[in-house]
Amino acid sequence: MFHCRLALVCVLAGFVWHTPALAWGHPGHQLVGSLADELIMGTNASKKVAAILGPQIRSLQTAATWPDCVRDVQRSSSGTFKYNDHSMYHSPACVPFEGAAERKRMEEFARRNWTNCPGEQGKPASECHKQFHFADVAVQHRDYKRTWAGTSDLDVVSAIQAAIGVLRNGPPATAPFSIKTKKEALFMLAHFVGDLHQPLHVGAIYLADDGSVVNPDSGSIPLAEVMQTRGGNKLEIGVSNLHSEWDDIPSSITLNGLKTGPGKKRRQAMIAAARAVEGMTGDLTLWPVTWASDTVTVAQNSFTGLRFSRKGVLKSGNWVVQFNDQTGYDNAKERVQQQQLVKAAANLAQLLKAIWP
Numbered sequence: 001m002f003h004c005r006l007a008l009v010c011v012l013a014g015f016v017w018h019t020p021a022l023a024w025g026h027p028g029h030q031l032v033g034s035l036a037d038e039l040i041m042g043t044n045a046s047k048k049v050a051a052i053l054g055p056q057i058r059s060l061q062t063a064a065t066w067p068d069c070v071r072d073v074q075r076s077s078s079g080t081f082k083y084n085d086h087s088m089y090h091s092p093a094c095v096p097f098e099g100a101a102e103r104k105r106m107e108e109f110a111r112r113n114w115t116n117c118p119g120e121q122g123k124p125a126s127e128c129h130k131q132f133h134f135a136d137v138a139v140q141h142r143d144y145k146r147t148w149a150g151t152s153d154l155d156v157v158s159a160i161q162a163a164i165g166v167l168r169n170g171p172p173a174t175a176p177f178s179i180k181t182k183k184e185a186l187f188m189l190a191h192f193v194g195d196l197h198q199p200l201h202v203g204a205i206y207l208a209d210d211g212s213v214v215n216p217d218s219g220s221i222p223l224a225e226v227m228q229t230r231g232g233n234k235l236e237i238g239v240s241n242l243h244s245e246w247d248d249i250p251s252s253i254t255l256n257g258l259k260t261g262p263g264k265k266r267r268q269a270m271i272a273a274a275r276a277v278e279g280m281t282g283d284l285t286l287w288p289v290t291w292a293s294d295t296v297t298v299a300q301n302s303f304t305g306l307r308f309s310r311k312g313v314l315k316s317g318n319w320v321v322q323f324n325d326q327t328g329y330d331n332a333k334e335r336v337q338q339q340q341l342v343k344a345a346a347n348l349a350q351l352l353k354a355i356w357p
C-alpha cells in the first residue's frame, strides 16, 4: 500500500487531484500509438502486441486511449461499477472498448483500482486509477525522484513500472496496482508512456500566497503556505487553463492532419526524428524515471514567461495566467508538443522491443 516517506509528501498528497483533463486528449494518444505501431513494424514486439490486443483492438493506436475511457466507469450507490457511454467526455475513441467483454474489462479494472490510494483530506478513497496519469514534480528540480513532493506509489512513473513488470513476468502487479492480465498492462503502457511526455503531467509549479513560484522540497517555506496548481488545471487562461492548453494538440499534427499533402511529409519527418531518439540501456524499469526527469526539465520552459495572480481571496481558488508574450509562448508550445509526442512514440516502441527482443 501507499506509504509516505516524507511528511511533506503526505501533506501534499491530499492535493494532487486533477480535474478530468485528458493528457494529450485522445488525438495525441492515438498519434503516439500510431507512430509506435510503425516503429515496431516487422519486429517480434509487433507480433506480441497484436497477439495480446487481439483482432478487435489490434493496434497501439487504438489501445492507447483505454485508460482515459476507463474514467467513464462510475460506481453506483449500491457499489456496482458501470461504464457510462453517455458521459460528457465520451468519445468515438472509446467505441472499440464498448463490446460486452471489453466493457466488463474496463469496469473490473476500475473496481480493482478504485480504493487502492489514500483518501483525499480524510475522505474515503475513490477513483484511484485517475492518479496513475500524472506526477507533480516541482519544476525547480531537474530530475524525478520518488522522494520529491508530488510523486507517489501510484503516479505515472510507478504505473509504467508496474505495467512493465506484468508484461515481462505476468501478474500479479506490484502493489498498490491491480493489473490482472497482460492486455490491461499493455493498455496502460500504450497510454501512460504518452502521458509521461506531456510536460504538465510530470512538471508542476507550486505557488506562494503572492503568486511567486516556490519549491515545496526546499524546506524554506511553511507547507501550509504552499499551493498546488494541480498540473496547471488551476491556472486559468480565459475559459481554459494551462493544463488543457498543453493537452490540446494542433489539428495539423493529428492522425487526420498527417494523412495527406504536406501532412504526409511531416509524419515521415516525425518517424525519422523518432528513429533518431537516443537509445536507452540498462535496467528497463528505470527508463521511465529517466524519461520523467527529461520531462521535468522540458516543463521548466512551459512555465517561463508567465505570471500568476490570485483569482478571489480563497486559498483553494484558481489563478489567472498572464503572458509576457502569448504568441511567442503558443508557437514554442506547438514545437514542444510535437517534439514530446515523437519522444513518447520512440520510447514506447523502444520499451516494447526491449520487453520482447
Ligand SMILES: [Zn+2]
Binding pocket: 022, 023, 067, 068, 133, 191, 195
Ligand atoms: Zn492519461
